[in-house]
Amino acid sequence: MTGKKLTLQQKVESLLWPQDNSILPAKLSLLKVLRITYVTILDLLGGHISLRAMSLVYTTLLSIVPLLALSFSVLKAMGAHNEIEPFLFQFLAPLGEQGIGIGNNIISFIDNIKVGVLGSVGLGLLIYTVLSLVQKIENAFNMIWHVKATRSMGERFSNYLSVILIGPVLMVSALGMTATVMNSSFVHYFSAIEPFGTLIIMATKLLPYAMVIGVFMFVYMFVPNTRVRVSAAFVGALIAGFLWETSGVLFASFVVNSTNYTAIYSSFAILIMLLIWLYLSWLILLMGSNIAFYIQNPSYLRVERGQLEISNRVKERLALCIMTLLGRQYYQGKEALTLEDIVEELSMPSILISYVVNQLIEEKLLIAVAGQPTAFIPARALETIQLIDIVNVARSAEEINNFSIDDLVLPRDVQQVAATIDNTIISGLGNRTLVDLVREES
Numbered sequence: 001m002t003g004k005k006l007t008l009q010q011k012v013e014s015l016l017w018p019q020d021n022s023i024l025p026a027k028l029s030l031l032k033v034l035r036i037t038y039v040t041i042l043d044l045l046g047g048h049i050s051l052r053a054m055s056l057v058y059t060t061l062l063s064i065v066p067l068l069a070l071s072f073s074v075l076k077a078m079g080a081h082n083e084i085e086p087f088l089f090q091f092l093a094p095l096g097e098q099g100i101g102i103g104n105n106i107i108s109f110i111d112n113i114k115v116g117v118l119g120s121v122g123l124g125l126l127i128y129t130v131l132s133l134v135q136k137i138e139n140a141f142n143m144i145w146h147v148k149a150t151r152s153m154g155e156r157f158s159n160y161l162s163v164i165l166i167g168p169v170l171m172v173s174a175l176g177m178t179a180t181v182m183n184s185s186f187v188h189y190f191s192a193i194e195p196f197g198t199l200i201i202m203a204t205k206l207l208p209y210a211m212v213i214g215v216f217m218f219v220y221m222f223v224p225n226t227r228v229r230v231s232a233a234f235v236g237a238l239i240a241g242f243l244w245e246t247s248g249v250l251f252a253s254f255v256v257n258s259t260n261y262t263a264i265y266s267s268f269a270i271l272i273m274l275l276i277w278l279y280l281s282w283l284i285l286l287m288g289s290n291i292a293f294y295i296q297n298p299s300y301l302r303v304e305r306g307q308l309e310i311s312n313r314v315k316e317r318l319a320l321c322i323m324t325l326l327g328r329q330y331y332q333g334k335e336a337l338t339l340e341d342i343v344e345e346l347s348m349p350s351i352l353i354s355y356v357v358n359q360l361i362e363e364k365l366l367i368a369v370a371g372q373p374t375a376f377i378p379a380r381a382l383e384t385i386q387l388i389d390i391v392n393v394a395r396s397a398e399e400i401n402n403f404s405i406d407d408l409v410l411p412r413d414v415q416q417v418a419a420t421i422d423n424t425i426i427s428g429l430g431n432r433t434l435v436d437l438v439r440e441e442s
Helices: 008-016 025-046 048-077 085-091 097-112 119-144 153-182 185-191 196-222 230-256 259-296 298-302 312-331 339-346 350-362 387-395 412-429 434-441
Strands: 366-369 375-378
Touching: 008 025, 025 048, 025 259, 025 298, 048 097, 048 119, 048 259, 085 097, 097 259, 119 153, 119 259, 196 230, 196 259, 230 259, 259 298, 312 339, 312 350, 312 366, 312 375, 312 387, 312 434, 339 350, 339 375, 350 366, 350 387, 387 412, 387 434
Parallel strands: none
Antiparallel strands: 366 375
């Protein structure tokens, strides 16, 4: 008797997640890297990240001029507006000589925008266009981090606008300080001494990589509406920054050798190249955030891509665990826990915890506390929350939205069996409340 033939995906997963628990630390570290690589490739093939990247390309084309106009206006007031132009040309460098022409056209568009004469309506539309771009970026990152709640309008306005206006100033200041240090007599003195001279040259060549990694790391920590660990953001930014710089060199050679595209598309060829480069840039940036997510949430690596199918038994136990955990915090007068805290405490995938928490909120057993990030506490006194209420939330999840138990037409004998099951659960739990479970845990 032969066993069931495994598919290629099942064979790969059996190698990446072996049943043997006695694995050497070095092999386990290698397996972790291979798991994240494997799941990231599956996500890219799934198409969700690609679709978000294409959407951001369209939004970028509409918002790039207003975005740079706001940044230039702030830097112009400080007399440093010419310092940000190299960033634009560096981003367009893979497009070759045509990229310089595109950069000059963008700068001429920006110069034509006079923020002082736009009026209140024009300035409001300008700011709205910029904020809509950042909001779309946040939605893309929230999708990757499985965050449903977005920032409020007030938070968006204050956070986004502060970064857009203050970010370029800090970036130019950092560049100025770096240039001052590199041109100082102290550095020139050590440049003539080996091996310091070689090290300084290597640092100069690695500086673009370091700047890109720093920007990516800031984006990964700031944009998603959740708490991202520094270590996860750094690893994701390190990989994405290296890929972005390397892909820029490869794309530049591709543009140089793409004479056939110029012959076919004529003057539209450079526009097509620009769209491809924008798409690759957003794809790499989103992929780095995807890697950071899996580094921070390794338990989610085994959850089926794009699916959420869990049994009622799992829902029941998760609901009891979550309510007991939050009830204990509330009972002991400790700080309310966020979704990330619950995930870390229970060591379960965030998508499962988020699903059960939302069900508990809908049934008025939990409430969300306003804050950044959002925390959760019991909706009423622990003595009034019966354990049977918590179990019923898991057992009847989504009945109202999909198909209710009252819609079932059951034979009499099946009704009797179902009633026996319900009565057994009710009698087993009795009148026990959440406070009883919390006290037992304490």
